[in-house]
Amino acid sequence: MEFIADIQWGNALYQLVIFSLLIWVVSRWALKPLLGVMKKREQQVNDNLDNAEKNRVEAEQYLEQQREELKKAREETQAMLDNATKMSEQQGKEILDNAKEEADRIKEAAVSDINREKEQALESVRDQVASLSVAIATKVIEKELDENEQEKLIDSYLKEVGNE
Template sequence: MNFVPSSFFITLIAFGILYLLLKKYAFGPLFGMMEQRRTHITEQILQAEQSRKAAEQLIAEQKEAIHNARNEAKEIIEQARVTSSKQADELIGQAKAEASRIKEEALRDIENEKNKAVAALRSQVSAMSVLIASKIIEKQVDEKSQEQLIEHYLKEVGGKL
């Protein structure tokens, strides 16, 4: 292989012209497309990062909302429990008061009926006593007959009671 300077310079010039042509028509658009692609990928990476951050924020908000909903549900359940307990206590108190009132009325009715029975009994005993006395006066019997008559009327009064 011999070194020929003219071939070397012609090759060098041809290579320079080819390089300038490639730079103007091939490398420029190729590097432009590569730059656009790099910019596009960078934007997509930034968008993906923003989307990931937004998703994390939404997840955190949802967790907080779920936590709040659970706390509210617990509070509602506790309030319902307290309310039902109060209502049950009120109902029991009302039932006890009603039972006491009915019991007192029954005791008063019993006492009234007892008083009426005693009054009726006294009235009957008085009437019987008067009747016995009048029969005794009418009959003017001896002591033995009088005792028999009194026992008879006492038995009669005892049978009516």
């Protein structure tokens, strides 16, 4: 109890008033601006976090969009390649068909020419045989020859015609 008796109450009251006044001054002029700065900093950090999240979401969306566009471009490229392959196969088939038709046409024309030439040659041979037969018959009739002489005459006439 002696300790309580030694306290100077006036001095303690004075210190209490000064301390309260100091708390009030600090809270009024120093604490509010300090809290304001801390609040601004907290808001800035929150805004930065929100912006970072927003940017991350946008980046993911952009990445997904780029993946879709790449996939679409690959599909278009594959479709173009498939179309080009089909067109080249079709053109190759058309070229082969045209070449076959042309070869058939040329073959038919050649066969026709050969047949025509053959007919002309046969006709010419027939005419020559007929004229030869008539000439031989005329000579045979003009001369009454025996069989040996007739064969000699025919052979000589055939040689004569063969030389012409």
